[in-house]
Amino acid sequence: MKHTTPIAALACAIVSAALLLAPAAPVQAQEPATWRAHAPYSQQELDQMLAPIALYPDALLAQVLMAATYPLEVVQAARFMQRNPGLSGDTLARAIEPMRWDPSVAALTQFPSVLAMMNEELEWTERLGEAFLAQREQVMDTIQMLRDRAWAAGTLRPNDRQNVIVRDRVYLIETWHPGYYWVPYYNPLIVFGTWWWPAYTPFLWVPPVIYRPPYFPQVYSVGIVWGPVVLVLNSLWNDPLPVWRDRTVVVGTQPVTNVIVTNASAPQPVIWRHDPSHRRNVEYRTPALRDSVPPLFPEKPSRVSPSVQPSRVPDTRPLPETRPVPDARPMPDSRPLPRQQVPVKPPAVAPERTLPRQSLPAAPQPAPRQYAPPAAPLPQVAPRQPVPQQMAPRQPSQPQYQQRAPQPQPQPQREIRQGGQSGGSPRQSWPAQ
16 A cells, blocks of 8 residues: 655645635736726826815815715806805805805805816816715825825925825825915926826816916926915814725814724714715716616605505406497488488577566656646735935035136237238138147
8 A cells, every 4th residue: 555755745735725726816806907997987087087186185175076076066156156256254154055055065165266177177077076976995095196196206295384294105184274274276297297197187277367376377387386375164164084094084063183082972073975966956977876876856656555556467368259249220311312302400590688677666657636726816016116215415525636727818810911802801820839
């Protein structure tokens, strides 16, 4: 009987283990490849998509990612700020309260330049929001990769506007003073070093003049400039923060740090959840989101109980034989009538409308005239004689004026012509008055 040596037994064990483990290696290698094949966006597209906002402070970056899932409300908020420039503080909070926007969109009204970028690049905003919903883990890993490249290029460093904390290759960008934020404007083709996807270059957004910082042209040489400081309101900000280890975003009423909270009574942060009602009937482009997100207005369930609902199995029973029932009614005479016997239908005459006769009261009959005897003649009265009235003689009144003395009338002078003719009468001449 042959005995196996220890060396032969060890060789057989090694060969058996190799045969057993050989099929498992390709399966493990195909899992990430299969997941990436079904992802809506490739890594090249995510790098291109996230480069313009990867260097934002963590809280501002979280607000942009959440608000991008509601593109229609972003457009409404951007246009509202364009029509009402200069709103800030409590006045802004009171003005946007009736709008009923998502808290992330309402928080970005304190950064009108960011809303203007999301409104102008609306195609990019929609793709960013759907990528954050469908590939949240890959999106947050891509942001950390971009920050690592900016750190290696020397453009991501702590300064008087931001604090950069590096913990186990995790980059945190925070502000020195809580509530004070500066928006960075940078050129993605410079701050991350030489761009590694020539076919997928990110865009460089140039803000409008009203939002453009005075040193904006330096983005073409230095690569990054900063806008003015913004003091946020706690009632609008909600203190969001991305948790890079868990690849989630939390919101709360107090600042949240990446430490373990030992106080059980302290308010715990809430993990952000997408609210489809704020989409305002905007459809999802990604098929995976259309299948995973429940419809906002589902179909109403049937009121018929399941036991009463008809079965969907087709009925294979033979139909009963149906025979036509003969009609026993006599057939009408269809012979044509003579022309003289064709009855002529008189034209329809509308009946006269007669009002109901009303009974009138009888007129009063005059009383019978009775004969009256003649009346006695009236006595004659003598006519009344007029009474003569004696009038007092009228006394002459004294004249109220002075009497003028009578003027002597001039006497006519008789003129006798000398040597007059015989038989002629003498001519009288009257003196001129």
